[in-house]
Structures are given as structure tokens and as C-alpha cells.
Amino acid sequence: MTMSDLPGRQSANGRTIRTARTRWRMRLTGLVLLIVGAVALVPMEGALAADNAFQPTLPGAESAIRAAYAQAFTGGGDQAHALAAVDDGPALAGTLALAAQNFPQAVETAQVTVSNVTFNNLFNAKVRFHITYQGGADFGERDGTAVFVNLKWKVSRETYCTVMGWAGATCPPRAGLPPLNPAAAQNAIRQAYAQAFTGGQDPAVVLAAIEGGQGLAGTLAQAAQNYPDIVASSTVTTSDIVFTDPWHAWVRYHISYQGGGLGSTGTAVISDGHWKVSRATYCSVASLLGAVCPAP
Structure with missing residues (x-):
């Protein structure tokens, strides 16, 4: 009888070999992860300036943001073209149209100057800008943002809507x-x-066209009593x-x-x-009209 014939000897050797292999795999996996992590940090080091401000790794990002602000806020052009430089811009066509209706001269003559762009990360930047125009109050320099969406830098929806708010x-x-x-x-909805x-x-x-109208x-009746001419002559679009x-x-209605x-x-x-107001x-x-609704 040899040593290999002893009961349990072959099983013990197998476990020892498997344990050694598992340890080596774990060590190799850890080494690979360490190398991958180090490689990932290399471009990030290049993206940080001396003042620790984030800098984009793609060239031309700042000029693209300046161009987007100019396209969005320069008056006298095609409105669809202006909105193409805004995040979710096509959905804001009615907003721009209303701003132009409220302050036509301001919208027509608007010019924008971008004084500073600071990148927060690869997809978001802080923008210092000033819009000048005729026929309206000057709101001075303001802070806005730009976002990278659909592979393009655009004026953020929040910033654009803030500016539109200036025009009511x-x-x-x-x-x-x-x-x-x-x-x-x-x-x-229009019918309601x-x-x-x-x-x-x-x-x-x-x-019948109002949610909870029965109450x-x-x-x-109070509104009609207070302002009978208004209630009798009103129309809506x-x-x-x-x-x-x-x-x-x-x-949006009028x-x-x-x-x-x-x-x-x-x-x-x-x-x-049914759809109701x-x-x-x-x-x-x-x-x-001086009429108060009861508590629901």
C-alpha cells in the first residue's frame, strides 16, 4: 500500500491544490482592479487645474457653451433656431412666443455676453452671463447653467425659464x-x-366642466353678482x-x-x-372676481 492509497489522502491533496489556486486567483483579481483604478485616475488628474477646478477633457467645450448662450438669447432670429440651443427647447415655443408678445422690443433686440464658464463636471457647467436689450429693465449679470445633452452643450431649461420669467x-x-x-x-381639455x-x-x-363643480x-353665482358684465362676456383660448x-x-390659457x-x-x-378644469x-x-370657493 502506498501513501496515495491511504483513506482521505487524495481528497486532502485536492483540497490543498484548489485552495492554493483560489488564493492566486484572488490576488490576480485584486492586482487587475488596482491597475484599472490607477488607469482611470490618469485622465482625471489631467482634468483638474491648479486651482482644483474641474476642466473638461473634450476641447472646445467652453466655446460651445458660449455659442449656445448666444444662439438662445440673441434676438431678431428664428425662434426655432434659438430654442434648439436650449435643453427641452421645442417644448418651450409657447413660452418664448408669450415673452415676445409681452415685450416685443426686448426680445427682438436682446444680446448676451458670457463673462465666465466654470465646469462642475463633464455634463454641467456654471455660466456667468448678462443679457442686454431695449424696452425693459436690466437684470444685470446673472448665474446660469449649461448642460451636455444629446451630445451638445445647451442652455439649461432652468436658466432659460428664469429669463423668460423676466418677460412674464x-x-x-x-x-x-x-x-x-x-x-x-x-x-x-380645450372643450372643458x-x-x-x-x-x-x-x-x-x-x-359640469369643472372638477367638483356641483359644489x-x-x-x-357670487362671481356673476360681483362682475356681471365680465362673467357674461367672457371667452377663453x-x-x-x-x-x-x-x-x-x-x-396655458387666456x-x-x-x-x-x-x-x-x-x-x-x-x-x-372626463377631462375637466x-x-x-x-x-x-x-x-x-371676489368669489371664494368652499373648502373641498
Whole structure:
């Protein structure tokens, strides 16, 4: 009988060999990870300047940001071209149109100067800018941001909407998941707004187009009593409709009436299986006529 014939000897040797191999694999894996980590740090070292400010690894990033700000905020050009330099720009066409309507000279003559660009990371940068124009207040130098989206540097949506706010134009929220038939839903929302805010109709018809309208009869009656000419002569137009989810939408609308008009934003909701003007929106308009909605 040899040593290899002893019970358990072969099994013990096998375990010893397997254990040694496992240790070597672990050591090799650790060495590979160490090398990969060191290689990954090399470009990062080159991306840090002496003052520890992040610098982009791709050349031309700063000039691309300056060009995007110039494209977005220089007046007198094609609006679609300007919005192409803004994150989510096409969705903000109605906002730019309203700004141009409110302050046409300012939008037409706008010029922008970028004094400084500081990169936060590869996809975001802080921008110091100043927009000058005729026919409006000068807001001075401001801090904005630029973002790298779809392989291009663009003015951030937040910065652009802040500037549009100077002209009294509110940006819609980012679009969410729409309903199955967006076109039909938009038509239903427009009809609901027309039904709720067109004067000269039976109160029951008006209230049927409002979320929880059955509880707002007294509010409508109070508004009509306070301002009968406005309530009787009102008409409404809706422009932007943005779905935030399949059951809610953001709406830009304008109510015209004898002697004036009101432009604002509101919401629409699915209620009782139909698109209706939200209770909050209707109560906001009613409050301008001195009518208070009861607690829901």
C-alpha cells in the first residue's frame, strides 16, 4: 500500500491544490482592479487645474457653451433656431412666443455676453452671463447653467425659464407620460375650458366642466353678482397643453372679456371619467372676481 492509497489522502491533496489556486486567483483579481483604478485616475488628474477646478477633457467645450448662450438669447432670429440651443427647447415655443408678445422690443433686440464658464463636471457647467436689450429693465449679470445633452452643450431649461420669467412668461413643466390618445385628450381639455369660462351659459353647463363643480354653484353665482358684465362676456383660448401624466395636464390659457383680459396657467384633470378644469384653477379665477370657493 502506498501513501496515495491511504483513506482521505487524495481528497486532502485536492483540497490543498484548489485552495492554493483560489488564493492566486484572488490576488490576480485584486492586482487587475488596482491597475484599472490607477488607469482611470490618469485622465482625471489631467482634468483638474491648479486651482482644483474641474476642466473638461473634450476641447472646445467652453466655446460651445458660449455659442449656445448666444444662439438662445440673441434676438431678431428664428425662434426655432434659438430654442434648439436650449435643453427641452421645442417644448418651450409657447413660452418664448408669450415673452415676445409681452415685450416685443426686448426680445427682438436682446444680446448676451458670457463673462465666465466654470465646469462642475463633464455634463454641467456654471455660466456667468448678462443679457442686454431695449424696452425693459436690466437684470444685470446673472448665474446660469449649461448642460451636455444629446451630445451638445445647451442652455439649461432652468436658466432659460428664469429669463423668460423676466418677460412674464411661465414655462410648462416637463412632459410626462401622455394618455393613450393625446390629440383627443387635448381636444377634450380645450372643450372643458371653453365650457367652464365662456359667458352666457346655463350655470349647470359651466359647472359640469369643472372638477367638483356641483359644489361650486354658490361661487359662480357670487362671481356673476360681483362682475356681471365680465362673467357674461367672457371667452377663453387655450394654447399650450402639457401632460404631466395620463390623468393630469398643464394648460396655458387666456380669458377675454368686455374691457380686458387675463392670461394665466392652470391644470386639467380626469374627473368622473372626463377631462375637466381643475378645481384649483377655477377657484383661482373666481377669486379674482371676489368669489371664494368652499373648502373641498
